[in-house]
Amino acid sequence: xxxxxxxxxxxxxxxxxLVEIGGVRGGVNLQLVENIKVGDYVIVxxxxxIEKLDEEEAQKTIAMFKEMERMASRx
Amino acid sequence: MKYVDEFRNNRVAQRLxxxxxxxARDREMTFMEVCGGHTIAIFKYGLRDFLPPGIHLISGPGxxxxxxxxxxxxxxxxxxxxxxxxxxxxxxxxxxxxxxSSLREEKAQGADVWVVYSAxxxxxxxxxxxDKKVVFLGIGFETTAPTxxxxxxxxxxxxxxxFFVLSTLKTMPNALKxxxxxxxxxxxxFICPGHxxxxxxxxxxxxxxxxxxxxxxxxxxxxxxxxxxxxxxxRQVGDGVAKVESQYTRxxxxxxxxxxxxxxxxxxxxxxxEWRGLGIIPGSGLKIRDEFVxxxxxxxxxxxxxxxxxxxxxxxxxxxxxxxTPLDCKLFKxxxxxxxxxxxxxxxxxxxxxxxxxxx
Ligand code: SF4
Numbered sequence: 103x104x105x106x107x108x109x110x111x112x113x114x115x116x117x118x119x120l121v122e123i124g125g126v127r128g129g130v131n132l133q134l135v136e137n138i139k140v141g142d143y144v145i146v147x148x149x150x151x152i153e154k155l156d157e158e159e160a161q162k163t164i165a166m167f168k169e170m171e172r173m174a175s176r177x
Numbered sequence: 178m179k180y181v182d183e184f185r186n187n188r189v190a191q192r193l194x195x196x197x198x199x200x201a202r203d204r205e206m207t208f209m210e211v212c213g214g215h216t217i218a219i220f221k222y223g224l225r226d227f228l229p230p231g232i233h234l235i236s237g238p239g240x241x242x243x244x245x246x247x248x249x250x251x252x253x254x255x256x257x258x259x260x261x262x263x264x265x266x267x268x269x270x271x272x273x274x275x276x277x278s279s280l281r282e283e284k285a286q287g288a289d290v291w292v293v294y295s296a297x298x299x300x301x302x303x304x305x306x307x308d309k310k311v312v313f314l315g316i317g318f319e320t321t322a323p324t325x326x327x328x329x330x331x332x333x334x335x336x337x338x339x340f341f342v343l344s345t346l347k348t349m350p351n352a353l354k355x356x357x358x359x360x361x362x363x364x365x366x367f368i369c370p371g372h373x374x375x376x377x378x379x380x381x382x383x384x385x386x387x388x389x390x391x392x393x394x395x396x397x398x399x400x401x402x403x404x405x406x407x408x409x410x411x412r413q414v415g416d417g418v419a420k421v422e423s424q425y426t427r428x429x430x431x432x433x434x435x436x437x438x439x440x441x442x443x444x445x446x447x448x449x450x451e452w453r454g455l456g457i458i459p460g461s462g463l464k465i466r467d468e469f470v471x472x473x474x475x476x477x478x479x480x481x482x483x484x485x486x487x488x489x490x491x492x493x494x495x496x497x498x499x500x501x502t503p504l505d506c507k508l509f510k511x512x513x514x515x516x517x518x519x520x521x522x523x524x525x526x527x528x529x530x531x532x533x534x535x536x537x
Contacts, residue, residue, distance in 0.1 A: 108180045108428075124178055131297055134323050134437045143180060145375060145428055148267070148317070149295020150324040152437060153375045153428050155180060160427035164183045167401060170192040 108143035108155045121146060180427070184399030185222075193404040194227035200411045207233045207363050208410055209499050211353070212370035213240035213527025214398050220536035222400040228407065235362055235499035236532075238352055238455060239370050241317040242269045242525035243497055246451045248485045249345045250275035255480040256312055256343070257288040262478075263306060265299035266314040268292040269525040272518060276486040296321075296328040296342075303332070303340040312474045315344035320372045322346045322463055323437035326444035329465070329472050341474035344464060347450055349373050350381045351461040357389050362499055366392040366410035368403065371425045376441070378433025379421050386419040397425040444469055453521060454494030491520035496529050503533040510534060 109121035109130070117133045121144065131150045132138055143155035210216055216236045219225065225234065238244050254275050257264045264280060271280040271290060284290040289309070293299050296313055303311040315325045325342060332340040349370065357364065369382055374395045382393040392413035396406035406424045413419060423429050441463070450462025465473040490508045495501040503509045503522070513519035515531055522530035 107178060110179075131295065131324075131327070133327055134434065134440060136436055145372065147320050147372055148324050149297055150327070152320060152323070152372065153430075153434055156427050156430075157180075160180055160183075163427060167183065167186060167189045171186060171188045173192065 109146055111138060111140055111142050111144055114138065114140055119144075119151065121151075181399065184397065184401045186401060189401045190227055190404055193401060193408055197227070197232070197404070197408050197411050198229045200408070200415050201229050201232055203229070203231055204414075205231045205233070206365050206411065206414055207235060208366040208368055208407065209235050209237045209356075209362075209364050210368040211237040211239040211349070212368075212373070213243070213525065213529070213532070214371070215239075215368055215396060215403060216529055216532050217527060218398050218400060218403055220532050224400060224403055227404060232407070232411070235364075236496070236502075236529040237356070237367075237499050238452065238497045239318070239349075239373075240522070240525050240527040240529070241321065241347070242267075242273060243493065243522045243528045244347060244452045244454070245270070245273065245316050245345055245521060246453045246485075247276055247487060248451070248482065249343070250279065251485060252480065252482045253280060253312075253314055253343060254278050254283055255482050256474070256478060257283045257290055259478075259480070261308075261310050263289040263291060263302060263309045263311045264314065265291045265293050265302055265311055267294075267316065270314055270316065272524045273521045274488060274518060276483050296325045297331065300328060300331055300335070300337070300340065303337050304335070307339060310339045310341060312341045312343055312478075315342045315346050318347055318349060318370070318373050319376045319441070322348075322445060323376060323434075323441040326441045329444050329469055330440070332472060333469065338471070341472055341477055342465065343474040344445075344462075345450065346445065346463040347452065348447070348461055348463060349377075350384070351458050352452060352455060353382075353385060355455055355458045355461070356498060357385070357391065359498070364391060364499070365414055366394070368406050368410070369393050369395040371395060371397055371428065374423070374425070374429045374433070376434050376437045378429070379423060379431050380433075382421045386421050390419045392419045393421045395421075395423040395425050395429050397428065452497070454497035488519045493520035493522045493530070496522050503530040504537070506530070
């Protein structure tokens, strides 16, 4: 029921959005999330966006993993 | 895929694995992954191979189809036999065996059963079939409840008089409490469900850390997410502390999603709820508020429901509590398979038995 992968919003029409992941598109209901813009990534559950992905937080985790990878390749 | 591939890096996984091993050393630790989505990821990516032998993972009650009790299926079956009723449901539910039938069998006998992807998809079914009564099967946790609440509000706006919800919606906190009260597995930490927490925020787990001294870490669903979560749990156990942390910061906000919470609570109120394997747990469910009682299938339909009969030999209930694994079940892979499930845990993709079937 829950797709754990974030989907990119490519169109918004009122409460209805169009999202895309890996070239596959689908409709999504946006009424449970606020301030969504085209280009945002959302988490979709049972046809509804339930949260907007916080890209800044995502980048922080990615940066930490990159650092770990760098340390891994040194030893 | 952006924001996916970055969390599937094998070198990072190896590095986290080393960190966990050096923290845990030869200590024994048991962690429960509450959510079926985490169980899938743990098996799919072989994450147990990244852990020292002393760290044990057990699966919990976080698959909505699996925790739906047989009596609920029987009621849905009884409703589906009514000429005027259309059942609308998430797909997995039609294969769950009831006491003597399933929705799939009823459909083959001519019952009108529609599979929908979203609760909202049941609205046009009701609108286009005014001479029928559409009953949506409301299963799920805090993640799904707001979507069903939004659908009931929409039916209210459209003044639909032939749309109903049969709710067995459940909420996590008191179920986790019941698990801990009856815990004979020695749970030392929870890998908390990422998407339930997206709605609720971190607060719902505070009592677990405070009153039971059990660490809670909310986790994302990619392999390095889960390994990092295990690192955080191992560190808490090693340090002798118990607190609520989030690994899944890119999605879960401390306060959750207030708009979704508001929508959910506008339509539903807490109630006692029956869980497969855990029995009736006080305050662990959501029922439709009196204000919206006209959408409540339980009130509207007076149906006779057959006495509940469990499949002899199925230990789904113990699997849901984490007390046993599917490998302990005599029917597993023999008479019970995803094509022909004997119990609910084999039906849903998120079910522990289905995951074991696929990956062991
Ligand atoms: S393998 Fe089948 S019969 Fe055994 S516990 Fe799982 S669902 Fe029940």
